[in-house]
Amino acid sequence: MNETLGIIRRYLEQGILAKAGLGIVFLIILFAIFGPMFVRFGPTEQDLSIVLNAPDSRHLLGTDELGRDILARVAYGARNSLFIGIISVGMAMVMGVTIGLLAGYWRGVLDRLIASLMDAMLAFPPLVLAIAISAALGPGYLSIMIAIGIVFTPFFGRLVRGVVLSVREMEYVLGARAIGTRDVKIILRHILPNIAAPIIIQVSLGLAYAILVEAGLSFLGVGLTPPAPSWGSMLRDGYGYMQMAPSMAISPGVAIFVTVLGFNFVGDGIRDALDPTQQRVFKETEQ
Amino acid sequence: MIPVIFFVTIMVFTLMHLIPGDPAYVMLGEEASPEAVEALRKELGLDRSLPIQYFAWMRKAVKGDLGRSIKNNVKILDTILARLPITAYLAVSAVVFSILIGLPAGIIAGVRPKTAIDVVATVLAMAGIAMPSFWLGILLIFFFAFKLEWLPILGYVSPAEDLWDSLRHMVLPAITLGASMAATNTRFIRSSMLDVMNKEYITTARSKGLKEIGIIRGHALKNALIPVVTMLGLQIAMLFGGALVVETIFAIPGLGRLIVDAIFARDFPMVQGIVLFMAVFVLTANFIVDILYSFLDPRIRLGR
Numbered sequence: 156m157n158e159t160l161g162i163i164r165r166y167l168e169q170g171i172l173a174k175a176g177l178g179i180v181f182l183i184i185l186f187a188i189f190g191p192m193f194v195r196f197g198p199t200e201q202d203l204s205i206v207l208n209a210p211d212s213r214h215l216l217g218t219d220e221l222g223r224d225i226l227a228r229v230a231y232g233a234r235n236s237l238f239i240g241i242i243s244v245g246m247a248m249v250m251g252v253t254i255g256l257l258a259g260y261w262r263g264v265l266d267r268l269i270a271s272l273m274d275a276m277l278a279f280p281p282l283v284l285a286i287a288i289s290a291a292l293g294p295g296y297l298s299i300m301i302a303i304g305i306v307f308t309p310f311f312g313r314l315v316r317g318v319v320l321s322v323r324e325m326e327y328v329l330g331a332r333a334i335g336t337r338d339v340k341i342i343l344r345h346i347l348p349n350i351a352a353p354i355i356i357q358v359s360l361g362l363a364y365a366i367l368v369e370a371g372l373s374f375l376g377v378g379l380t381p382p383a384p385s386w387g388s389m390l391r392d393g394y395g396y397m398q399m400a401p402s403m404a405i406s407p408g409v410a411i412f413v414t415v416l417g418f419n420f421v422g423d424g425i426r427d428a429l430d431p432t433q434q435r436v437f438k439e440t441e442q
Numbered sequence: 443m444i445p446v447i448f449f450v451t452i453m454v455f456t457l458m459h460l461i462p463g464d465p466a467y468v469m470l471g472e473e474a475s476p477e478a479v480e481a482l483r484k485e486l487g488l489d490r491s492l493p494i495q496y497f498a499w500m501r502k503a504v505k506g507d508l509g510r511s512i513k514n515n516v517k518i519l520d521t522i523l524a525r526l527p528i529t530a531y532l533a534v535s536a537v538v539f540s541i542l543i544g545l546p547a548g549i550i551a552g553v554r555p556k557t558a559i560d561v562v563a564t565v566l567a568m569a570g571i572a573m574p575s576f577w578l579g580i581l582l583i584f585f586f587a588f589k590l591e592w593l594p595i596l597g598y599v600s601p602a603e604d605l606w607d608s609l610r611h612m613v614l615p616a617i618t619l620g621a622s623m624a625a626t627n628t629r630f631i632r633s634s635m636l637d638v639m640n641k642e643y644i645t646t647a648r649s650k651g652l653k654e655i656g657i658i659r660g661h662a663l664k665n666a667l668i669p670v671v672t673m674l675g676l677q678i679a680m681l682f683g684g685a686l687v688v689e690t691i692f693a694i695p696g697l698g699r700l701i702v703d704a705i706f707a708r709d710f711p712m713v714q715g716i717v718l719f720m721a722v723f724v725l726t727a728n729f730i731v732d733i734l735y736s737f738l739d740p741r742i743r744l745g746r
Contacts, residue, residue: 172568267445275449278721278728282683283701287717290705291460367574371687374576375702390577394691397584404584408577416572 166428173427176420183414187237190230198231198384199223207400217402219392225406228384232407235385236414239300240365244358246304251311252354256342258312259319270316273309281306281364282371289372294380299372303365314357318350352429359422363415370411386411443729450721451503455496458714464488468708469512508715513707518715522697528598529696532688533681535612536620537674543620544627551628552635552666553658563628570625575684579618579691586614596693615692619684623677630673634666641665668739675731679724 166173191198195213202222210217216225258269276284285302292298322328323346331341372378373387381388386407393404466482467474483489487498502509508518551563587595594611601608638644639662647657685698693699697716704712 271445272449274446275453275721278446278450278679278725279453279717280679280681280683280720280724282686283717283720286686286701286705287454287457287713290713291457293462363572370574371576374574375686375690377705387576390574390580394580397580398588401584404577404580408574408580411574411577412569412572415574416568419568419572 162425162428166424169424169427172420173424176417176422176424179413179417180421183233183417184237186230187233190233191227194224194227194230196224196227198228199382200227207396207403209400210402216406217400219389219400219403220396225389225402228389229386229406229410231384232386232389233410233414235296235379235383236366236369236411239296239303239369240362243300243303243369244307244361244365246300247307247361248311248354248358250304250308251313252315252350254308255312255315256319256346259316260323260338260342260346262320266316269312273312273316276305276309277313279306282368285368285372286375286377289377294377296379299369299378302372303368306368307361307365310361311354311357314353315350318353319346322346322349356422356426356429359418359425363418363422366411366418367415370407443725446725447722450725451500451718452496454714454718454721455499457717458710459492459495461710465512465710468710503718508718509711511704511709511712513704513709513712518712519719521700521712522716522719525695525697525700528694529682529685529689529698531601532612532615532619532685532694532696533678535616536623536681536684537677539616539620540623540627543624544631547624547628548631549635549658549663549666552632553639553654553662555632555636560632563632567625567628567632570621570628573621575618575622576687576691578621579614579688582614582618583691598692598694598696615688615694618691619681619688622684623680626677627670627673631666631670634669635662638662638666668735671731671735671738675728675735678727682720682724 166177200223202218204222205214205218206220206222208214208218208222214224214226216229219225219228254269254273258266279287285306288302288305289298292301325345328341328345331345336344369378370385370387370390373385374391376388376391378387379385389407390404390411393400393402393407396403464479464483466479466486466488470478470482480489487495490498499509506519508522510517511521547563547567551560554560583595586593593613594607597611599608599611644657644661647661652660682698685696686702687698688694689696689698690702697720701713701716704710704716
């Protein structure tokens with residue numbers, strides 16, 4: 156507990172970027188949860204009498220080519236982006252940690268097989284693998300989440316495997332094994348707590364990246380099916396109306412940019428809070 | 443590397459066989475008679491078991507035969523090889539841009555940490571990483587092509603046709619694809635420089651009275667750039683992924699555009715061929731980078 160408090164304290168002691176990141180992420184989550192409740196229009200509500208309108212007091216970000224309220228679509232899009240990001244990174248974490256633990260702890264043939272499989276998955280450009288998987292599974296929420304989840308699994312797997320390989324040789328693990336502690340207990344009690352820190356960092360940076368990949372898939376037209384609001388597909392639609400209604404492309408773009416920036420700041424902040432050696436480099440250069 | 447390639451082929455094969463719908467129907471159209479579909483299935487070998495289909499596919503792939511498109515019957519490998527130079531041209535332009543920006547920015551930020559210029563470089567780099575390439579591309583088109591009319595909006599001109607026009611067409615796509623790489627390079631070179639500048643041999647060089655610029659050029663830069671080579675290797679995969687988006691926005695007929703078009707055309711043998719080609723390309727490139735790396739840094743070679 157004290158250790159957790161220490162990490163939080165070290166996080167908050169950092170510069171403006173870490174604090175700003177926390178603020179941004181907090182606001183985005185609030186926006187995704189409560190935003191849709193406060194907007195006056197539904198995300199798919201069309202009004203063909205007001206297409207491509209500039210922002211005004213009724214439609215704060217203007218309207219799109221079907222007269223839909225852009226603010227409403229950005230708000231519901233936030234929900235979709237965060238939801239897909241969290242579930243897919245969660246899936247990647249569970250799968251990656253499991254296979255990373257299996258490979259790192261038992262080593263041998265299993266390790267070599269898993270390591271080769273992970274290397275194979277990393278050979279695919281992330282967006283290419285994601286687009287191929289979601290094309291194979293068909294459109295929809297679930298297939299995007301599975302696609303991004305699979306793409307991110309080796310990132311977690313590789314990370315966990317590496318940490319486990321070094322932790323399993325630590326004296327306290329060797330000691331536990333020497334007194335006959337069962338493997339499952341060693342993994343849960345001694346190894347998992349040690350790999351928590353790098354996993355948390357990876358989750359935060361992974362969320363940023365997952366949101367980018369989801370937006371990329373929707374932008375290319377293989378993400379959520381229209382008219383479901385997604386920042387990526389809004390950008391693609393807005394691209395065609397850049398001259399007439401710039402808000403259509405600018406609004407979702409800003410939303411993606413700010414969200415990804417926020418999660419990146421938080422990820423970097425947690426990494427610096429957890430890794431005192433990195434701090435030392437900074438301290439030394441300050442002198 | 444062999445087991446990795448084996449897994450790559452298994453993944454590509456499995457993925458494409460998960461797709462619902464029969465390729466024979468895609469080729470013949472929905473109104474085709476069951477007999478015609480059955481005959482085509484037999485001809486394509488789709489009536490055989492999956493492992494047999496896999497080995498048949500692999501035996502051909504090893505010989506460079508990736509099959510034919512089910513849309514226009516062209517040879518898949520020929521199409522890929524025809525489009526590859528265009529994507530390579532785009533990728534090289536993007537890498538050049540990322541080095542032109544990332545190298546000086548990273549060096550200055552790393553040598554003068556905690557100064558205004560470092561803060562500006564760091565913030566810009568963070569922004570560059572968070573900026574989705576498709577949004578950046580749209581904004582660049584809007585400002586430089588629509589508003590200022592400095593550059594052409596879309597399209598591709600071969601450098602063999604008209605070099606100047608070709609470069610003008612390539613500016614915005616290269617910046618779009620290279621921006622996040624420039625940002626990553628800046629951050630990476632900065633931290634690498636920071637690390638090296640604290641080493642004892644730099645202190646020694648300073649105490650000998652060498653000029654700062656000489657220290658950076660003669661001692662720091664060489665060592666700081668070694669890890670950057672690995673980054674370049676990793677970025678090849680990112681370049682292919684980015685090409686999907688950038689080639690779609692700017693209407694460039696490269697490999698990225700080819701795979702996106704193939705997905706919408708449900709031309710799955712083509713998708714399969716391109717995905718396999720890209721993965722093997724990335725693996726080979728990384729292998730070469732590993733070898734380069736050990737040449738650049740004798741410690742790695744001796745460590746093995």
